[in-house]
Amino acid sequence: MKILVCVTSVPDTTTKISFTDNNTKFNKAGVTYIAGPYDDYALSRAVELKEQFGGTVTVINVGEADTETMIRKCLAIGADDAVRVNAVPTDAYFVAEQIAAVAKEGNYDLILMGRESIDYNGGQVHGIVGEMLGIPSITPVMKLDIENGVAKMYKEIEGGKQTVEAPLPLVLGCQEPIADWKIPNMRGIMTARTKPLRVVEPAANDVLTSVDSYELPAARSSCRMIPAEEAETLIMLLKTEAKVL
Amino acid sequence: MSVLIFAEVADGAIRKSSQEALYYGAKVAEMMGTTATALAIGSANTDALAAAGRFGVTKVLHAADGALNEANSMAYASVIAAAAAHEGAKVIVTAKSTLSDGVMARLSGKMKAALGANVTDLPDLSNGFRVMSSIFTGKAFAVTELKADVKIIAIKKNAIVPVETAALATVEAFAPALNDADFSVKITGQTKASGAISxxxxxxxxxxxxxxxxxxxxxxxxxxxxxxxxxxxxxxxxxxxxxxxxxxxxxxxxxxxxxxxxxxxxxxxxxxxxxxxxxxxxxxxxxxxxxxxxxxxxxxxxxxxxxxxxxxxxxxxxxx
CATH class of the missing domain: 3.40.50.1220 (TPP-binding domain)
Incomplete structure (x- = not known):
């Protein structure tokens, strides 16, 4: 089985977000970048499927050279090789175009990624890649098994879940509990250094959106504390003061 | 040139979350000097669909083909694209949801549309087409210009407070040709927490x-x-x-x-x-x-x- 896993480089989940240049640029100072947490689930499941069926796992990232540390970590977790498309990931359509171009060369059975990136939360790339390749896309997938070339999955729907199946190839947006996150072991870290990491230039340059500026949410006015022994007065305040009941 | 709203259907009527999208779409239509049309996919009660008029929509297209009763992102994207062509719509509005995520991603690829996700307010049309989106999982906002000819706006809950009137929308049957390839994903079962609030x-x-x-x-x-x-x-x-x-x-x-x-x-x-x-x-x-x-x-x-x-x-x- 040939699996392509698409991984974004995003600020660590504990990052305090701020902006510079008159709120037109994200402030990267002091920020630790990680593989998208949802992408991490996708990678972990890909590695498990490879252990079960054999084959290869290729990681793809659209990003500049500074994402290579993150890519090496994906290799340490168990991917066999990697492709970095050397470009700033400008928007979802642009990123999807790059992934689709690489995917066309590789004839992958499965293209896995997170349901969304945790920076822009767009959740679009899987669908656009599916459309560009003319194959189904399914999101958010929480369980994935392969039986006789058919993917059996369940996905989240509003207030519940749905079981679905489809023949390969497929593009899937993944989320927990599709797999447990894997932590690279020492052997993985050592071998990752020499695994192939190919750098390619962008295949196309369609950008459909651009960010003009950023804003931070207004801070909440200070918290009104209610003594525990008068807890029931909260309900009246929610009704008469906050007017939410 | 109308604005098209994807109205999710549950239990034969338009979902509460989509009512906000209807009102938002009607407001955008008003800003653009045009009308708003809703698209409901799957079996639904005609009177319940006409009630979309209360949120400012003048027409509801109803794609009632039984094959569409189960939510299928590929088929839904194709039906929405057909409805957009039918209405000449360049702006498509939806409530962001687990269903619309997959559908709109697909539609964005199909129509080469600029998609603004998690939109929190009405667009700014003063110079181009800009939306405010919640990013970094609510930790910040971005003002984003949607630069493609076709624009998709997926609104976050509470982006707008609907004001209802007594108006009713006209309901028209909409039956675009369905493509077999859109049905290769089979839905084999479904469980929903019954009675609980989503x-x-x-x-x-x-x-x-x-x-x-x-x-x-x-x-x-x-x-x-x-x-x-x-x-x-x-x-x-x-x-x-x-x-x-x-x-x-x-x-x-x-x-x-x-x-x-x-x-x-x-x-x-x-x-x-x-x-x-x-x-x-x-x-x-x-x-x-x-x-x-x-x-x-x-x-x-x-x-x-x-x-x-x-x-x-x-x-x-x-x-x-």
Whole structure:
């Protein structure tokens, strides 16, 4: 089985977000970048499927050279090789175009990624890649098994879940509990250094959106504390003061 | 040139979450000097669809083919693209949801459309077409220009407060040719929590964390939620421990909510949890630790034992 896993480089989940240049640029100072947490689930499941069926796992990232540390970590977790498309990931359509171009060369059975990136939360790339390749896309997938070339999955729907199946190839947006996150072991870290990491230039340059500026949410006015022994007065305040009941 | 709104159907009528999208779409149409058309897919009651007029939509296209009763993102994207062509629509509006995520991603690829996700306000049309989006899981906003000819706007809950009128929309059958290739994904089963209020759509949410010590103690959480008519939610550790189902997990890698009221009980308020809830209108935090970081993000706080406080709150709600 040939699996392509698409991984974004995003600020660590504990990052305090701020902006510079008159709120037109994200402030990267002091920020630790990680593989998208949802992408991490996708990678972990890909590695498990490879252990079960054999084959290869290729990681793809659209990003500049500074994402290579993150890519090496994906290799340490168990991917066999990697492709970095050397470009700033400008928007979802642009990123999807790059992934689709690489995917066309590789004839992958499965293209896995997170349901969304945790920076822009767009959740679009899987669908656009599916459309560009003319194959189904399914999101958010929480369980994935392969039986006789058919993917059996369940996905989240509003207030519940749905079981679905489809023949390969497929593009899937993944989320927990599709797999447990894997932590690279020492052997993985050592071998990752020499695994192939190919750098390619962008295949196309369609950008459909651009960010003009950023804003931070207004801070909440200070918290009104209610003594525990008068807890029931909260309900009246929610009704008469906050007017939410 | 009308604005097209994808109206999700549940139990034969337009979902509550999509009513906001109808009103938003009608407002955008008004700004653009045109009319708004809704598209409902799957079997639905004609009178219930006509009620879309209350939110400013003049026409509802109804794609009632039985093959579309099960939500299928590829087929739905094709039907929406056909409806957009039928109406000459260049702006497509939807409520962001688990269903619309997959459908709109597909549609964006199909129509080469610029998609603004998690949009929190009406667009700015003064010079181009700009939307305000919630990004970094609610930790910031971005003003984004949608530069393609076709634009998709997926609004976040509470992006706009609908004002209803008594108007009714005309309902037209819409039967585009369906493509077999769109049905290669087979839906083999479905389970829905019956009777419970859907968390992403809920106006009121009662959420509980590890402070409850075990799943056997959730009764008092449910009592308060039932008294309020609220949905229940939980923190990530709670769903990781299987005390509660994953679809109740609120936070950065779980459900993102923006209810009118979020009551967090026994949750300390890790930044990843706050990311999923910080667009709630009013936040109440109940925690025995006065240093819990969640108090800094709250509007009302009570320092105390959740096992004593929750029953008091439930009694007070019942006495309202």
């Amino acid at each position: 968390l992403p759509e809920a106006d009121l949410v009662v959420s509980a964390g590890r402070g409850f010590k075990g799943p056997e103690n959730w009764g008092i959480v449910e009592d308060l939620a039932n008294a309020l008519g609220a949905a229940t939610a939980c923190s990530k550790p709670v769903s990781d421990l299987d005390w509660r189902p994953h679809h109740e997990h609120v936070g950065q890698t779980g459900v993102k909510v923006s209810p009118n009221l979020y009551i967090a009980c026994g949750i300390s308020g890790a930044i990843q949890h706050l990311a999923g809830v910080n667009s709630s209108k009013v936040i109440v935090v109940i925690n025995k630790d006065p240093e819990a970081p969640f108090f800094k993000a709250a509007d009302y706080g009570i320092v105390g034992d959740v096992f004593e406080i929750l029953p008091k709150l439930t009694a007070a709600v019942k006495a309202l």
